[in-house]
Every structure is written in C-alpha cells, then in structure tokens.
Amino acid sequence: MQKARNSNIVRIAALLLAGVLLVHIMSEAQLILLPLAWALFISLLILPVTQWLEKKVPRPAAIISVLIIVTALIGLVLYILSFQIVGLLRDAPAVTNKLNDWILSFQEIGEETLGVTNETIAQQVSSSLSGIFSNSLIMLRNSLFSAFQTLTLISVIPLYIFFMLYYRDLFYDGFLGLAKNYRTKASDIISKVNDVVQQYMVGLMGVTVIIGILFYIVLTLLGINYALFFAVLLAVFNLVPYIGVIVASLVVILYTIATTDTLFYPVAVLVALWFIQLVENNLITPYILGSQVRLNPMAALIAIFVGGNIWGVSGMILFIPLLGVLKVVFDEFEELKPIALLLGDYRNQQEVKGKEPTEEL
Template sequence: METTTSKTHIVKDLFAFILIVFMAYILQDFLIPIVFAMILSVLIYPIVRYFEKSLCFNRIVSITIAIIIFTVIIFSIFVLIGIQFEEIMNKSDMYFSKIGSKLTALIQQTENSTGIETEDIVGSKDIKVKEIVKENSANILNFITTSGSILSDFILSPLYMFLFLLYRNFLISFLYRATSKISTKKNTRIILNELYNVQQNYMLGLVSVMVIVGLLNSIGLLLLGIDYPFFFGFLCALLLLIPYIGIMIGSLIPALIALATKDSYWYAIGVVAIFGFIQFIEGNFITPKITGSKVSLNALVSILVIILFSMLWGIPGMILALPITASLKVVFDHSEKFKPIGFLLGQAEEKYFNSKAKNRLKKWKKIRKNKKTS
C-alpha cells in the first residue's frame, strides 16, 4: 500500500513539473520581463531604502528616482557600445580584406605543404574567403548585440519593478497568508530573507566580477597591442551575463581584430588564450570569493541548467538560469520533501569528501587490524 502511495506521489510530482515547464514555455513572453523585474528590484532596493530612510523621501518618489538612475546607467552603456561598434564597423572593409588575404595565404601554404587542393579545403576554387569572414563576423556581431541588448527590449520591466517595490509589503503579506498552512510566519520570513540575500549577493557580486574581469581583459589586450582594448575588455565582461559561454563569444571579435591588424597569427591565439585564462581565474577564484557561499551551485548543475534554460527561454534563459536555480535551492533546502534535491544543487564541499575519505580510511585500517589479529 505504501509503495503504491509513494508511486502515486512521484507521478503527481512529475506531472506537476512537466506542467510547470510547459506553462513556462508557453508564457515566456509574459514571464521573462517579470522575472527580470523581480531580480532587478532586489538590486535597486537598497537605493530605494536609502532615499526612504535617510533622505525621508516619499516611497513613490524614491522608487521613481532609483529606477531612473538605473535606466540611465543601462541606456548609457548600450549607447557607448553602439557608438564604438559603429566606429569599428566603419573600418570593417579594411579588417575583412586583411583577414581574407591572410586566410588565403594560410590555405595556399597548407596546399603547398600537404598537397591538398584548395578546392578540398574550402569547397570551391572560386570561393571568396573575404566574403566568408565578413559573413561569419557579421553573425558574431549580431549575436553579441542581440544578447547584450536583451534588457533594453523589455519595456514593461521598469513598470513591473516600480510596482514590485511599491507593493512590496502587500506582496509579502500575501506570501505569509498563502503559506500559512504549510509553514509558519517565522519560517516564511527566513526563506524570504535568504532569497533576498541570494539575489542581492549574486547581482552585486556579478557587477563586481564584471569590473574586475573587464580590467583584466583590458590589460591583457593592452599588453598585446590590440585596438580598442578597454572596449573589448569590458564588452567581454558584460557578456558574463551569459555564464561560461559569454566570455568565449566576447573573445572572438578582438581575436579577429588581432588577425587583421597584426603580422603574426599568434596575436589572435594570444587573445583567445588570455581570455580563456581570465575565465579560468574568474570561475575558480574571483566569482567564488566575491559571490561567496550564498549562491552555492556546483559547476555541473550550473552548466546543465544554463543549457536547459537556453532551450526553454533562449538567451534570456541563459542569463536567468543561475539566479532562478539558486532561488529554487533555497526553497528546496527548507522543504523536507525536496531537501535531497537542494543538496544535489549545492556545492560538493571539500569537507564532505574529506570526512568520507577519513571514514573509509578508518574502516580499512580496522579491517586490516582484525585480519592481523585473526
């Protein structure tokens, strides 16, 4: 009887999960701006609180000023990116011409050294390498500008942010009432505080990491003598919004610029190598140190959820994957039913492995001692 009941619960949970995913996919145009607005509301809440408490401003005035400041900063960043891109694209013909001539020479050198015909390498003797490079570069630029302007497309997000911040006490009271049957008010408050801390820690940590990575990228490009080092350095840092993948995409454009403006291919390889090394430092040292244990998701789960959310919501899903999963982990950690899933999402702590290893060592020594005694 118990087995049948447990199977029934599993089927119900599985059906509920499938239904939630289906609804999230169907309602993505409605949900994505709201989720962005919720996360960004947490980010600017300290500013709103400062205006309300320290400057004694009206709540509506405080929220309006905070949203205007935030919007102006974001708009200014995208305007600067657009201006710099326009300047680079004005030189694109020169860049493409140089890249095309270098690739042609490289293909010719490959043909001479290996005996493989050019037609076998590029598919046709009449194909224009310059056009291939130009087309692929345009695709890369289009991807970067699309992923970078995601937030600016959501016209409703500032309105949602305003309403979330204006009715924050009302919404919290609603959550207390909605969870009264499954949790005490104290437990609900603890969960809400942890959710706030997770999002605040993640967003502030992400901004700090972007600044540090942007500086490191810029210094690396400056040492290599690549054009527009600070622009490309901070553009790549901005693409950290797309974890793991963004920094790799951001390295392609300066690598192409290096290929076009430098005499040696090694400069382009050096750009990719430097960005890859900085990504390694960022992922293993900078982000864990700054973001801390509040967003404690292990690397395997992080990669998997980024892939799954990208399949569900595209590029916005890749950006939202980690903050949403971190929030789910907080909820799971406070649920007896889903606590094992919360454990699975968390960091595989070194202490856990050490304690397991010590226990195995003790058992092994005990077995050996018993064998010797017998």
C-alpha cells in the same frame, strides 16, 4: 508495502508531469514571465538603495530616482560604446579583406602539404559560405521578431520594477497569508531567498565590473583597437558561466588575427584572457560571491542549457540564481532535501557537516 511503493511512483510521476508542465508554461509565456523575472532580480538588486532613499523622500520618489540613475548609467555606457561600434563597422571591409588573405594562405598550405587543390578548397568554402548566408537570412528573420520582443521587454521591465518595489509590503503580506499554516517558515524562506538573490546579484555585478576593467587594461596594453567595446563584450558574456567567455574570446582573437601581421598578438591575447579567467575563477569570484548560490558545476551547467533552450541568453543568466532560489526552498522541507542535496556543492556540504556539533554520548 506494495501500496506505499505505488504511492511513491504516483508522487514521482506527478512531480515529473508538473515539471514538464512548468517548462512548457515558461516557454510559451516567455513574453510575460521573462520581463517579470528580470524585474524581480533587478528589484532585489536595487532594493537596499531604494530603502535608504525612502528614509529621506517618499517611496515613489525614491524608486523613480533610482530607476532614473540606473537608466542614465546604462545610457551613458551605450553612448560611449556607440562610437566604438561605429568605428568597428567602418573598419569591417579591411578586416574582411585580411581574413580573405588568411583563407588564401591556408589554401596554399593545404595544396602544398595535403595535395588538395585550390578549386576543391574554394568549393568547400563556397558551400560553407552559402550555408552561412542562408542561415543568416533565417537568423535575420528571427531577429526581427526578437527585436520586437526586446523592445517590449525593455519598455515593460521598469514598470514591473516600480510596482514590485512600491507594493512589496502588500506582496509580502499576501504571500504570508497564502501560507498561513506555515507563516514562520514562509517568512524565513522569503528572508533567505532575498539574501541569496541580493548578494548574488550584487556580487555578480562587482565581478562583471572588475573583469571588464581587467580586460580593458590588457587589451589596451596590447594595442588592440576598440579595447573598450571588446572588454564590455567579454565582461557581459562572462555572465553566462563556462560558455559565454569562450564565445567572446573567439571573436576577440579572430579580430586580432585579422588586424595584426604576426601571431604574437593573437597568442598574447589568448594567454592574457586565459590568465584573467584563471584569476577570476579562483580568486575574484570565490572572494566576492563566496558560496551564495551553492550549486555544483553539473547542476549549473544543466541550468545554463535548459535556460538557454527556454529563454535564450536571458535564461542562461537567470537560471543560475533561479536554481539557487529553488535550492534554498528545498532545504527548508524535509521531503525536498534530497533534491537540494543533488543540486548543492559537495565541498560546501562538507564544510557545513564539519561545523555541526557532535552529539554527546
């Protein structure tokens, strides 16, 4: 009994050590692993289109054609958004002056209701602005390095995508060769992982487009300037579950406060964004994504924070499907099923149990 207990302790310690080592490697090798992760998910996303084109043209031509189409679509969106961004920057001084007027109004309210003098409030605001300014300098310095990293990622990802799609048969055979003792199970795992990631990414893109259109319609009807830019901002930040849309909504609401004369429009924007999020969480996402990833909210939230700490915003987006992939793998091994149980959604597990046939007595 003591020997078995010691063996379990050693096994748990080895797993914890492997986990810490894996996190360290992912953090230190970010420039290598991050573009590979993005390339893998994008490759699975465009794989069906590539396979369809390969029936008509050779594989290299099919892959290059799809990459050109995707790049052209992204370039078109960025080109249209550039006009919105230029206009937004042109209006920045007016927006800043309006925010200063709001600060002065709050100063007067604070002096009348709380007895706090303007000098005290001004000192607090000044110290806060000083802190923001110093932090901004640090962020600017870090952004220069981040810009280099971003350019590196953007230039490398298409190459990774091309080689992953071109040599996918070779990678598949090589993986099965490494797992020759579990060839059938390995093939089944690859098929399930491919289905989960592919359906999740396609569904996620569909949800993003629908949400972006709804945001654009609402902001346009409310007469908010640069509605297209803010709609794209909200849709993109919506890719980060639970957190992203809150941050983007605050930006839109602050801009609305600074560019309107009444509180009606900020309140209307807040209510409209909340209603769209309610519809998205309860109708759009469950209908399109279903339960492909099948993670419980707590596991998803932890994945977001861990991913953000390791890979930044990219980690917040990528770690949800990555954790879903791990759950699919864990489900295939009896020893790892308890971990899959911890990651899974209780409601989905109850549905699965309800479908299991009862044993005959």
